[in-house]
Amino acid sequence: MIRIGYHISTAGSIDFAFDRAASIGCNTMQIFLSNPRSWSVSKADTKEQAAFAAKEKSSDISPVIAHMPYLPNVASSDSIKRTKSIECLKKTALLCDQLSIEYLVTHLGSHMGAGKSNGIKNAISAINEIDCKVCILLENEAGQKNSIGSDLYDMAEILDSINIKNKGFCFDTCHAFAAGYDIREASSVEEIGRILGFDRIKVIHLNDALYDIGSHRDRHENFGLGLIGLDGFRQFFREKKLLSKPMIMETPGRADIGAENELEEVKSFLVRADNI
Ligand SMILES: [Zn+2]
Numbered sequence: 001m002i003r004i005g006y007h008i009s010t011a012g013s014i015d016f017a018f019d020r021a022a023s024i025g026c027n028t029m030q031i032f033l034s035n036p037r038s039w040s041v042s043k044a045d046t047k048e049q050a051a052f053a054a055k056e057k058s059s060d061i062s063p064v065i066a067h068m069p070y071l072p073n074v075a076s077s078d079s080i081k082r083t084k085s086i087e088c089l090k091k092t093a094l095l096c097d098q099l100s101i102e103y104l105v106t107h108l109g110s111h112m113g114a115g116k117s118n119g120i121k122n123a124i125s126a127i128n129e130i131d132c133k134v135c136i137l138l139e140n141e142a143g144q145k146n147s148i149g150s151d152l153y154d155m156a157e158i159l160d161s162i163n164i165k166n167k168g169f170c171f172d173t174c175h176a177f178a179a180g181y182d183i184r185e186a187s188s189v190e191e192i193g194r195i196l197g198f199d200r201i202k203v204i205h206l207n208d209a210l211y212d213i214g215s216h217r218d219r220h221e222n223f224g225l226g227l228i229g230l231d232g233f234r235q236f237f238r239e240k241k242l243l244s245k246p247m248i249m250e251t252p253g254r255a256d257i258g259a260e261n262e263l264e265e266v267k268s269f270l271v272r273a274d275n276i
């Protein structure tokens with residue numbers, strides 16, 4: 001079965017995300033557990049937690065994927081930033097465990113000029129400090145200046161060096177394309193599988209790209225309307241192992257048809273891709 005949804009707002013109370021996701025036809029969703037532009041992670045109160053647990057049980061929305069806020073930078077060599085980043089990661093992972101959330105997506109951050117190998121070392125040791133049940137997913141990057149994670153060999157090295165048991169990748173199609181991986185080509189898809197391991201990719205961020213391959217720009221476009229395009233995605237999904245992953249769209253949104261219709265269109269595209 002195809003599992004697809006959007007990044008969903010938790011405004012009001014975290015459990016409201018289930019209602020919002022269901023109302024537009026999602027059967028999986030991604031959420032932030034705290035303000036993405038803040039360092040603070042407040043615990044969900046018990047009432048909110050209970051409401052979340054109840055909806056988690058009764059709804060068809062699975063898995064639930066949490067995404068780390070934007071400020072933490074586990075690759076940083078700055079001791080204050082590093083301490084705050086580890087703290088935020090620990091608190092968010094704990095909250096995921098309390099809410100029985102299956103996956104937590106994190107970016108690897110930026111080495112801020114200290115060099116790639118230092119950034120990679122920092123990221124590994126920071127992630128090794130957490131102790132959690134939730135499966136930690138490392139997301140690949142578009143390759144913005146100083147960022148860690150646009151080279152998939154680096155991603156594989158980092159994942160291999162992390163001691164936590166429950167770990168994998170979140171593969172963002174826009175970021176990979178912007179980083180120079182031509183996912184419209186079979187050879188490139190095959191290479192991605194060889195480097196990362198398809199079985200270790202647990203979630204796909206199904207974003208099209210506003211700029212051309214190798215742009216290193218992290219700008220998402222709606223599915224099929226960017227430079228990857230429908231033909232590109234058709235080729236990408238010739239690898240059937242990728243079709244079985246939960247997919248999340250983090251895209252600007254189709255004002256012309258609305259989220260519900262867009263999701264329906266993308267779903268039927270994926271079903272057709274499955275039958276090729
Ligand atoms: Zn993403």
Ligand SMILES: [Zn+2]
Nearest residue numbers: 175218219220
């Ligand atoms: Zn992005």
